Amino acid sequence: MAGLSTDELMQVALEMAGMSRPPADSAIYVPGDSLRRVLFGIDIGPAELLIARELGCDGVVAHHPAGGSATLRFPEVLTRHVELMVEHGVPREVAREAIKPLVSRSILRSQAANYDHAPSFARLLRMPFLNIHLPLDEIGRRLMVEAIERHTSQLGREPLVQDVIDALLTLPEFAGAPTRIMVPVGAVDRTAGKVAVVHGAGTNGGAAVAKAYFAHGVPTVVYIHVAPEEVERLRAESDGNLIVAGHIAADLVGINRYVGELEARGLEVIRASGL
Ligand SMILES: [Fe+2]
Ligand SMILES: [Fe+2]
Known part of the structure; x- marks a missing residue:
């Protein structure tokens, strides 16, 4: 097979989740093409990126946000709570009020985060790297x-x-x-x-x-x-x-379906960090 690009990896997840574009908590940190063998872990940091290279992987996929816009813009996805509550009959105003403490805590946390830690090492290693959070959940x-x-x-x-x-x-x-x-x-x-x-x-x-x-x-x-x-x-x-x-x-309920789909497309997936 020709391999999958980081964009295609994201696209497969979006299609499976019925989403039209990547949500704020999912990002491509280092783009790459023709990936054939990826390491997939729930949590990925610099050590895991290096292990991926050691294992001969040509790309790494994390589930949880690992920096960049996925960390900085994370609070935005909390508004999904409002939609879920409204779908279950909670009045919109009540729903909006209910997420306020959650959102303010999350904004402070993302403001405090070292958003470029793992992505900077991925760039140094030239290791294609992305995270897919909300779509898999x-x-x-x-x-x-x-x-x-x-x-x-x-x-x-x-x-x-x-x-x-x-x-x-x-x-x-x-x-x-x-x-x-x-x-x-x-x-x-x-x-x-x-x-x-x-x-x-x-x-x-x-x-x-x-x-x-x-x-x-x-x-x-x-x-x-x-x-x-x-x-x-x-x-x-x-x-x-x-x-x-x-x-x-x-987390594995969604992740396993997605990994199954990647494997069906011929990608080799090395499972780690919870998978
Ligand atoms: Fe999750
Ligand atoms: Fe999780």
């Missing part, structure tokens, strides 16, 4: 939603929170994960009601976003990870169910 979110719909529609009764967990466990990434799906807020034997899979919005929405769902007809929210202090707030201030699916297992 969107692929994963859709698969998680489908799994929940497929499993709970066959039950013939009101799904419980445990049924939502069982539905996620039909996906091999969760069934085989070393992490467990948890319910840190609420209980597995409660009726699930309407469920929101909150993934593919940059990061989890913390207590404020979960509370907005709970207050507007969505008693069960699925996050892939959450900070302990946000859980404490939800326990004290809400009556909903929060399912925490597990960060890396959930």
Whole structure:
């Protein structure tokens, strides 16, 4: 095969996710053509770039933002939370208000970041390098939603929170994960009601976003990870169910589909950092 360019690697992910252009948290740091063998890891820094060269790779793909515009513009993708909330019936004004603390924290964090650390080493190594974040999480979110719909529609009764967990466990990434799906807020034997899979919005929405769902007809929210202090707030201030699916297992749901597609196109993918 002729190999794939960094642009084509991005394009395949965008097509699979139904997106027309790269979101703010995904970027090509060093462009390259005719890639045949890439290292793919969830987190990539300078050491991993050097390891990729050591392994004879001609390109590197990260999932999480690794600098450049993907780090500097990261706060922009948090607005995806608003769309997801509105799709689930949360009033737009409430949704906008709920993400404010998240966005201001994220802006401060991106302002503090050394945005050119990993990209500068990729340039020195002349190693084609990109990260694809939101598109792969969107692929994963859709698969998680489908799994929940497929499993709970066959039950013939009101799904419980445990049924939502069982539905996620039909996906091999969760069934085989070393992490467990948890319910840190609420209980597995409660009726699930309407469920929101909150993934593919940059990061989890913390207590404020979960509370907005709970207050507007969505008693069960699925996050892939959450900070302990946000859980404490939800326990004290809400009556909903929060399912925490597990960060890396959930990231792999989308990543594995994408890697499968790259391999089907003849690319050799060396898996590392969680894959
Ligand atoms: Fe992710
Ligand atoms: Fe992640």
